[in-house]
Amino acid sequence: MNIAAGVADETPMRVLIVDDQPIIAEAVRRMLLPHPNIQLIACIKGSEALAKVAEVNPDVILQDLVMPDADGLELVSAYRRDPALARIPLIVLSVKEEPSIKADAFARGANDYLVKLPNPVELIARIQYHARASRAQKERDEAFNALRAELDSAAHYVQSLIPEPIEGRVRTRWAFVPSASLGGDSFGYHWLDENRMAIYLLDVCGHGVGPALLSVSVMNAMQVNALGGADLGDPGAVLSALNEMFPMSKHNGMFFTMWYGVADLSRRELKYSSGGHPPALLYTPGGTDKELGGNEDISGPMIGAFSGAPYGTATTALLPGAQLFVYSDGIHEIMQEDGTCWALEAFLANVSEEVRKGDGSVERLIARSRLIGKRTDFEDDVSLLEVTFE
Amino acid sequence: MNIAAGVADETPMRVLIVDDQPIIAEAVRRMLLPHPNIQLIACIKGSEALAKVAEVNPDVILQDLVMPDADGLELVSAYRRDPALARIPLIVLSVKEEPSIKADAFARGANDYLVKLPNPVELIARIQYHARASRAQKERDEAFNALRAELDSAAHYVQSLIPEPIEGRVRTRWAFVPSASLGGDSFGYHWLDENRMAIYLLDVCGHGVGPALLSVSVMNAMQVNALGGADLGDPGAVLSALNEMFPMSKHNGMFFTMWYGVADLSRRELKYSSGGHPPALLYTPGGTDKELGGNEDISGPMIGAFSGAPYGTATTALLPGAQLFVYSDGIHEIMQEDGTCWALEAFLANVSEEVRKGDGSVERLIARSRLIGKRTDFEDDVSLLEVTFE
Known part of the structure; x- marks a missing residue:
């Protein structure tokens, strides 16, 4: 029976x-x-x-x-x-x-x-x-x-790799909502020296245990500066190194998108590069809004997909009070009630609006995305990182 | 209801x-x-x-x-x-x-x-x-x-990180039997240059998804030589670098044991070090059997447990036809029918016996361990790597 x-x-x-x-x-x-x-x-x-x-x-x-x-x-x-x-x-x-x-x-x-x-x-x-x-x-x-x-314990480990929000010359706020117990998103930030902070966010294709294994590997490599000698202050060089270190052919067909930036507080500039990742957003008080990465020439394809793909480095000014938003596409690729996908443009407009309202924009943006999708969970992993510079 | x-x-x-x-x-x-x-x-x-x-x-x-x-x-x-x-x-x-x-x-x-x-x-x-x-x-x-x-797909990824058995000047055979879908064991080998091959096996405490996340991270770091500049030809330096890169305080309380060796075919010598790992075994045709690592002075504690712990390097001769066995403790820490644990000594005697019989000793050893435990699965992850040198 x-x-x-x-x-x-x-x-x-x-x-x-x-x-x-x-x-x-x-x-x-x-x-x-x-x-x-x-x-x-x-x-x-x-x-x-x-x-x-x-x-x-x-x-x-x-x-x-x-x-x-x-x-x-x-x-x-x-x-x-x-x-x-x-x-x-x-x-x-x-x-x-x-x-x-x-x-x-x-x-x-x-x-x-x-x-x-x-x-x-x-x-x-x-x-x-x-x-x-x-x-x-x-x-x-x-x-x-x-x-x-077992998955909950592993998820706890993954979350423990994300640094705590920090205060000071650089202030961070973030939200991390994996769609399964374990997600393919990771992000982090750490000081390279007294004045330069590396900031990065990556999104492995798919979600669940397999992508988490790769995501954590990349995260651990980033956190211990184990990129085979690449200059961690040069975003294009970092993404190029990762692209050669993690070819999809050796990683179960998995690739990832990534945004990597280095904020230099003494030179008041932000260097950045992107591998297939949606643009980061930079807001300057009373100034202009900028999209960093995205379709810019310095951007390369998703990491691990094409050996030898070029990743360049762009530089932009980092004025006092500037705010940087880095996120994974799970926050805007949301199916709406009418069956159409919410557009990136609508999300960007939302960020712009919420940033003007001041503190708590991370929480408000997550709440808005949930409202759009009419559900408390998300179909894909969602990460949103806000960094405010003194 | x-x-x-x-x-x-x-x-x-x-x-x-x-x-x-x-x-x-x-x-x-x-x-x-x-x-x-x-x-x-x-x-x-x-x-x-x-x-x-x-x-x-x-x-x-x-x-x-x-x-x-x-x-x-x-x-x-x-x-x-x-x-x-x-x-x-x-x-x-x-x-x-x-x-x-x-x-x-x-x-x-x-x-x-x-x-x-x-x-x-x-x-x-x-x-x-x-x-x-x-x-x-x-x-x-x-x-x-x-x-x-999801776990099966992740397990497939983990297994894909283990190199295929190789033939030639160095010949490898191995068995890998995770106790859950995902295990905390990993191992690998790769040429450092024309004459030197790195050989390593690590066992993260526990088994399942969390340990697999750490194990894969270490594996990926090893395979891309991303150890922050440590001399990969110096086993003690490699384990020291890993000990600082993966402190248990930053990895959900997880640590691991590891055996790392470098075989030099031109100098006919094997350098090795161990962090809390059971001894590797070296058999020389018509010669002596040696236990490498284990309680030797060059061995340090499990990796990640004590910052600054010293890991030394020992050197032994590598005569033609020599065979090296590296394994995780899952293969001998087996509960017997009478409730007592099978001893390492008994396992070592078995290896010794099976090696003398020639080809297929990996399969025979796994079969013997299964017989001892009276079950086809194992309580812990089991890895067994045999390397034969020309």
Whole structure:
């Protein structure tokens, strides 16, 4: 039987009968006698049923409906309210035949309903059926939960690689919303020396565990400055080095887009380069808005796709109070209710508007994107990094 | 109701009734009339039932037992044999009341058994109960399968980072058996120049996705020679560099053990170092067996645990025909049937014995370890690398 796959028949099944009449439990016990692999435990007090179920953790509950000290239907609801007991198969064993009571029992979460005394062959068939289905279910759930816990722990590691927001001469704010437990987005920033800060964001194609493995590798390489001697102050050289270090042919066909910039606070300039990444945005108080990277000549293709692809370096002024936004395309490639994709232009207009409002623009932009997509999660990983310069 | 969590009530439920008497389908149709969210589809030919179920993919099947052109119980078995139909809830709707037939129906995989004509309230309660339970189950299964597929794809990436076995002046053979989809073990080898080959194996604490993220990062750093300028020909320097690059405080508390060696075919020598790793084994034809690393003075602690820990370099002769074995502790830390752990010494004796037998020792050693543990999988990741020098 398909559903019983993997369940060893020799494991004894424990059945707990909750019925105030000992004679019923005794009758059921006799029915089960030919099946030594089914153990019957009786509870004759309705008021003790919840505690007994928790103690015995049976494979199946046989539940009477009318008892002097408890309402059987209420007990069904009570088991179902308790997360630890909610999934134990429950067969109502009742003298009542009214369909409305049966319907009520099912609505409260009973798995089956038998009129007592049931035929032994049928009782045993139903006990075995429910116990096996529940055990198979439990196995699947445990495997699933183990996977989830593993992914959550890995996600914690990925997040721990993103530096905390910083204050001071350079101030950062960011949001990171992976679409799965693990995302293909990563970003970071660190001082190269007293005056120069490297700022980068990358987005591996796809999302999930595979892209996360590559994303974390690139992140770790960035954080330990292990780029094979490339000048970390030259964005084009950094992207060229990464393009040769991580060819897609050696990385399961995965490539990534990346924006890399170096802010120099003493020279008041920002150098940057881009590999297939949407443009970063630079806002200068009272000044102009600029898109950095994107379709500029210095931009190259996505990293890892074409060996020898050129990545150049551009330089722009970094005036006091300037704000830089770097993001992954998950924040604007959102399906709208009418089935069309939200345009990058609309997102850029939003950033522009939110930046003028002052603090909290990262949170407001994430909230706006969620509103557009009419959902709290995103289809792709979403990263948004805001850097404000003194 | 707990089990129905996440199932929208408004999604119509499709019920397929397989019964040769149109009057029964008509009676059931009338019972369901007050419930517009339940759609009834009738199939009056038993011989067409399998195709119809596959076509309709109903939420619930109502199955008659006695039909002129098919045996209803055989049909139940037939649905259950078909992987695409096996999990569709099935309620037998029969005039037969015999308990042995009920038991047979359950044994074949029926989910429920009602005598016709059933009471409408009870029929509807059971249809809703089974449809909701099945939909909730399907959702969980889909989520689980998506996770599995993701992990399998990531595992494929991890395996693709391990170089293929090579022939020539240096010949490699290896086995890699992760305990979960993704393991914390990694290993590799590559030529540093014409005469020198780097050979390494690392084992991140734990196993699963988190350790795989770190393991792949280290692997990628090794393969692109991105160790911040460390001399790759000096094993102690390589492990020292990795120890500073991957401190456990920055990597979710994860550390790893590692063995790193550099074979120089022109000088006929092998340099090596170890960070908390079990000793590699060197066999020389007709000569002595040597344990390399392990408790030697040049060995340091596991990598990432103590900043500034010293890792030295030892040198040993590499005579023609010499064979090197590097492995992770998963291959010998095996629980035996008596509950004790298999000793490293026993494993080392095994290697010694298998090496003398010639080709295929990697496969034979894995088979022996499986035999000791009396299982085909391993509790921890298992890696075994054999390198033979001309």
